[in-house]
Amino acid sequence: MTENPTASLTLxxxxxxxxxxxxxxxxxxxxxxxxxxxSSDKTVRVYSLTNFRLLSTISGGHKRSVRxxxxxxxxxxxxVLATGxxxxxxxxxxxxxxYGRAEDGTDVRGLSSETLDGNGRDTQEYEDxxxxxxAVLLDxxxxxxxxxxxxPSGMLLATCSRDKSIxxxxxxxxxxxxxxxxxxxxxxEGDVKCVAWHPVxxxxxxxxYDNTIRLWREDIDDWGQVACIKGHTGTVWYLDWEGIGxxxxxxxxxxxxxxxxxxxxxxxxxxxxxxxxxxxDRTVRIWKRRPKEQRAQSQVGSTGIPSIIRPTGxxxxxxxxxxxxxxxxxxxxxxxxxxxxxxxxxxxxxGRIVVYEELFLTSPARTPDTNTPTDTSAIIxxxxxxxxxxxxxEGAHGIYEVNHVAWARRADRCRKENEEVLITxxxxxxIKVWTLRR
Amino acid sequence: xxSEMQNSNPTILxxxxxxxxxxxxxxxxxxxxxxxxxxxxxxxxYASKLPPEGFTSSSESESDDDDLLEEPIDEQEIYDxxxxxxxxxxxxxxxxxxxxxxxxISITPTxxxxxxxxLRTVTVLITPTITHCSLATxxxxxVRVRLxxxxxxxxxxxxxxxxxxxxxxxEVNKQLADKERVAAALENGTLMGVIAKMLETCQ
Numbered sequence: 001m002t003e004n005p006t007a008s009l010t011l012x013x014x015x016x017x018x019x020x021x022x023x024x025x026x027x028x029x030x031x032x033x034x035x036x037x038x039s040s041d042k043t044v045r046v047y048s049l050t051n052f053r054l055l056s057t058i059s060g061g062h063k064r065s066v067r068x069x070x071x072x073x074x075x076x077x078x079x080v081l082a083t084g085x086x087x088x089x090x091x092x093x094x095x096x097x098x099y100g101r102a103e104d105g106t107d108v109r110g111l112s113s114e115t116l117d118g119n120g121r122d123t124q125e126y127e128d129x130x131x132x133x134x135a136v137l138l139d140x141x142x143x144x145x146x147x148x149x150x151x152p153s154g155m156l157l158a159t160c161s162r163d164k165s166i167x168x169x170x171x172x173x174x175x176x177x178x179x180x181x182x183x184x185x186x187x188x189e190g191d192v193k194c195v196a197w198h199p200v201x202x203x204x205x206x207x208x209y210d211n212t213i214r215l216w217r218e219d220i221d222d223w224g225q226v227a228c229i230k231g232h233t234g235t236v237w238y239l240d241w242e243g244i245g246x247x248x249x250x251x252x253x254x255x256x257x258x259x260x261x262x263x264x265x266x267x268x269x270x271x272x273x274x275x276x277x278x279x280x281d282r283t284v285r286i287w288k289r290r291p292k293e294q295r296a297q298s299q300v301g302s303t304g305i306p307s308i309i310r311p312t313g314x315x316x317x318x319x320x321x322x323x324x325x326x327x328x329x330x331x332x333x334x335x336x337x338x339x340x341x342x343x344x345x346x347x348x349x350x351g352r353i354v355v356y357e358e359l360f361l362t363s364p365a366r367t368p369d370t371n372t373p374t375d376t377s378a379i380i381x382x383x384x385x386x387x388x389x390x391x392x393x394e395g396a397h398g399i400y401e402v403n404h405v406a407w408a409r410r411a412d413r414c415r416k417e418n419e420e421v422l423i424t425x426x427x428x429x430x431i432k433v434w435t436l437r438r
Numbered sequence: 439x440x441s442e443m444q445n446s447n448p449t450i451l452x453x454x455x456x457x458x459x460x461x462x463x464x465x466x467x468x469x470x471x472x473x474x475x476x477x478x479x480x481x482x483x484y485a486s487k488l489p490p491e492g493f494t495s496s497s498e499s500e501s502d503d504d505d506l507l508e509e510p511i512d513e514q515e516i517y518d519x520x521x522x523x524x525x526x527x528x529x530x531x532x533x534x535x536x537x538x539x540x541x542x543i544s545i546t547p548t549x550x551x552x553x554x555x556x557l558r559t560v561t562v563l564i565t566p567t568i569t570h571c572s573l574a575t576x577x578x579x580x581v582r583v584r585l586x587x588x589x590x591x592x593x594x595x596x597x598x599x600x601x602x603x604x605x606x607x608x609e610v611n612k613q614l615a616d617k618e619r620v621a622a623a624l625e626n627g628t629l630m631g632v633i634a635k636m637l638e639t640c641q
Contacts, residue, residue, distance in 0.1 A: 022621070040621065064625045067618075086622045144622045162622070191619070209616070235616065280615075329549055331617075349594075349617070350549055351557075399557060399592040401617075428591070 007391040009353055012412070012421060012433045013052040019045060019429035024065070025334075025404040026425045027081075030073045032097065033411030035423060036081055037431055038066040044083055044093075049411040049421070052433065058132045063087040068147045072171070073154045080135075082157055084145030090138040090159050090169075092177065095131050136177040140167055140184075147194045151202055156182065158204050160192030166206055166216070168223060183223035185216060196239040198273065199339070205275055207236035213277055213287070219314045227316045229287055234280030237332065242273040242286075243339030248358035248385045260360050264383045267291070274321055276344060278332035284324040284346050284356075286387075290317040325389045327354045338407040338420060343436070344387075345422055347402035353424060355391040355436060360384070391436060397426035410435070443527055445567045448535055456521065456533050457540040459514050511589065513543045516560055519588050520581050524639045526573050526632055531639060537565055537577060548594050556592045560585060563600040570605050578614045579623060580636045 015026075019039040026037045033049040036058075043059040044066055064086035072080035083091040142163035149158045157169045157179070168183040190209030197204055203226075204216040213229040213236055247264055250257030270291035278284045330349035337344045344356045361384040396402055404425040409418070422434040517540045521533025532538045542565070548557035562581055566574045578597045585595045597614050599607040613619055623629050 065621065086625055144618075146618065162619070191616075193618070209612075235612075329551070394552060395555065 005389065005391050007355065007436055007438045009355070009391050009393045009396075009422065009434045010437055012410075012435050015045075015047040015052050015054070015423075015431040015433065017054055018431060019043075021429055022065075022427045023403065023425045023429050023431060024067050025069065026406055026423050026431055027069050027071055028406055028408035028423065029071050029079065032079065033409070034079075035406075035408065035431075036069050036071070037425060038069050038083065039429065040065040042066060042085075044069055044081070047431070049408060049433070051412070056132060058083070058093055061085075061091040061093070061134055061137070062089065064144075067145060070148045070150055070157075072150045072157075073152065075154065082148045082150065082159075084148040084159060086144040088139075088141045088143055088145060088161065088163075090141075090145055090148055090157075092135040092138065092179075094133045094135050136179065138167075138169060138179055140181065141165065146192060147196075149195045149197050149204075151197045151204075152200050153202075156197075156202065158195040158197065158206075160195045160206060162191040164188045164190060164192060164208075166192055166195060166204070168204070183218075185223060185225065187214065187225050187228075188212070190235075193235060194238045196241060196275075199241050199244050201272075205239050205241070207239050207277060209235045211236060211279075213239065213275070213318075215316060215318065217314055224314065226314045227289075227318045229318045231285060231287075231320055232277065232279040232281050232283065234282075234331075236277050236279045238278050238334040240276050240335050240337040240344075242276070242337055243342070244273055246273070246339075246342045248342065248360050250360055253360045253362045256362070257360070260383050264360075267383065275318075276335045276337050278335045278346055278348070280331045282328050282330065282332060282348075283326060284328075284332060284335055284344070286321040286324065287318045288321040290319060322385075322387055324356055324387050327389050327392055328352060333402065334404045336405045336407050336422070340407070340409075340418065340420055343390075343407075345405045345407070347396070347405040347424055349401045351395045351397060351400065351402055353391070353393040353396045353402065353405065353422065353434070354389050355422070356387050357390045358385045358387050361386050390438075393434075396424055396434075397428060397430055397432065400427040400430070402426050444571050444573060445527065448525075448528060448530070448567045450530055451534050451536055453534065457514065457517060459518075511545070511558075511593070513540060513545060516543045516545070516562065516585070519640070520562060520584055522640045523577075523580050523584055524636045525567075526576050526580070526636055532577070532581070535567055537567065538562060538581065539565070542600060557594060558592060559594045559596050560589065561596045561598070563598055565600045565603045569603060574599060574604055574606075574610050575613055576629070576632060576636075578610060579620065579629070580633050582614060582620060583624065583633055584637055584640060 019041055021040040024038045026035050028035045034055060035047050035049060037045045037047065039045065042062050042064060043057050045057050046055045047053065048055050062085035066083050066085050068084040070082050077097055079095050079097055081093045141161035144162045145159055147160050155171060157171060158166060160166045164186060166185045167181060169179040170182045172178040172180055188208045188210055192206050192208050194207040195204060202218060206214050211232050211234060214225050215227040216223055217226045247261045250261060253260060271289045274286050274288045276284060276286050328346065328348050328350055332346050332348035335344060335346045342358060346354050402424050406423045407420050408423055410421045422436065424432050520538050521531055523532045525532060525535055542563035544561045546559050548559045549555040564578055564581065582595050582597045598611045604610065
């Protein structure tokens with residue numbers, strides 16, 4: 001291993017009390033300092049990131065393990081959570097935003113430590129549970145739901161299952177909790193393990209037991225597959241998109257940094273954000289779309305008339321951008337690509353947490369920097385980057401497998417401006433919050 | 439269950455020919471780890487005081503002094519745990535049907551590059567009685583469930599079809615290795631009913 005870690009992960013806190021059974025995933029709220037953790041005990045626990053304590057437990061909605069959950073973005077004054085379960089259903093839950101707000105750790109709802117002692121099964125928690133309103137159950141999948149994801153606008157909800165299908169539902173937002181089925185896509189040849197929406201566009205990525213990643217867009221009225229990425233040699237477990245406007249670290253090349261960043265942004269504007277994936281084949285890969293411009297040109301060259309059926313030429317070509325340093329020895333279950341820092345983290349069956357950073361490379365050939373916009377500039381990237389593993393933590397949850405990782409804004413008293421924490425979720429039910437020290 | 443038997447006349451080994459520990463130690467009886475919930479809490483110190491066994495072909499030389507104290511589980515122990523499982527078709531044990539056999543069981547460090555790691559991978563290769571047996575997945579799941587319920591959590595269970603013994607081995611192996619699918623299967627009442635029946639004969 002050529003990696004030379006330059007940063008370290010330090011445990012900030014556990015989220016307590018933990019589930020006594022396997023936990024699958026922890027979803028940070030888009031604006032509030034709270035997270036939701038899905039458990040095999042059929043419940044979802046909501047924890048505070050300010051004091052790391054349990055706020056409430058959502059139970060009674062699912063008959064089997066809750067495998068996944070996602071917060072609906074852009075909801076005012078209310079939190080909306082979608083949950084997906086092995087019982088083949090998707091639940092939608094609502095709660096007014098009157099809690100979890102107390103930034104200093106004192107809880108606005110008077111949740112004393114007394115409430116949280118023991119098993120958290122006393123009357124006060126019961127009242128808390130009352131405030132999570134079960135809104136609707138989305139029924140359609142034939143078997144276990146594995147992943148749910150809200151579109152960037154919050155209008156669409158994508159769900160996927162072992163039944164090999166992906167469903168897209170539209171939240172009608174009619175005050176009556178009505179959802180309409182917009183599309184059912186069945187091209188995958190195996191369980192669909194993960195769905196993830198593009199950060200700004202209505203483009204969905206899916207990962208599967210059939211070892212492929214597929215991309216989906218709406219064309220006029222029909223949702224269809226626009227790309228099928230084959231590259232992994234095992235089940236693709238998880239996906240995460242690059243943030244809009246992400247730029248690799250220029251620390252290593254400070255003099256050229258500004259021009260490199262500008263050039264990078266120009267290139268990215270054409271290809272859009274990249275997609276990270278992790279797999280049973282023990283690799284993390286990053287995929288990028290071949291810039292749109294080239295395709296547009298070739299189309300004009302061929303006929304000059306845009307196709308009637310697919311006016312925008314919906315088929316996209318995605319290619320491997322990079323294979324990340326191979327640090328994991330077993331299945332990699334999740335990746336998290338920070339939208340704030342551009343750092344990427346991965347976790348898996350070997351119990352390791354790995355954090356990677358993308359750095360610009362200094363290439364002597366390009367020091368004169370003749371910035372002539374030629375045709376080749378779109379094809380051959382002039383900005384070279386390298387991914388390095390900056391932190392590796394062995395046995396993050398002891399002997400247990402780590403199922404999920406997520407970045408969240410740090411919210412406890414000791415936080416610095418815009419600091420992030422890493423949240424990992426494991427087989428023994430534990431959820432840990434980490435800080436990264438550079 | 440299938441209405442017709444897939445293999446109505448299997449070869450059965452004589453019970454006396456099955457591999458056994460020559461000098462059974464009281465603390466190593468199969469079943470001492472049988473209670474899944476408390477298995478990890480059981481102390482293993484008694485077994486470690488016994489002289490090392492020389493007759494099992496342990497692929498791993500337990501040279502690490504500290505590890506030795508916590509390494510009483512060997513291939514024979516694993517065999518004892520899974521050989522008593524019943525075939526879903528016949529009231530005969532997997533050991534007697536030679537679906538599982540001692541040479542096809544191995545225990546290796548899960549993370550060989552991390553010497554300090556206590557993780558161990560138990561690999562059990564299954565030989566289905568006939569090459570197209572559709573119950574191979576159920577048998578594999580039964581073995582996996584049995585081991586996961588019996589072994590301490592630092593053990594990773596890897597159950598696979600022995601190479602060349604089954605027509606759809608890759609497919610079955612991928613299913614058995616998929617943690618999410620196995621977890622979901624354990625919540626499937628019908629399937630667990632079949633597995634529970636297979637495990638009834640285990641002590």
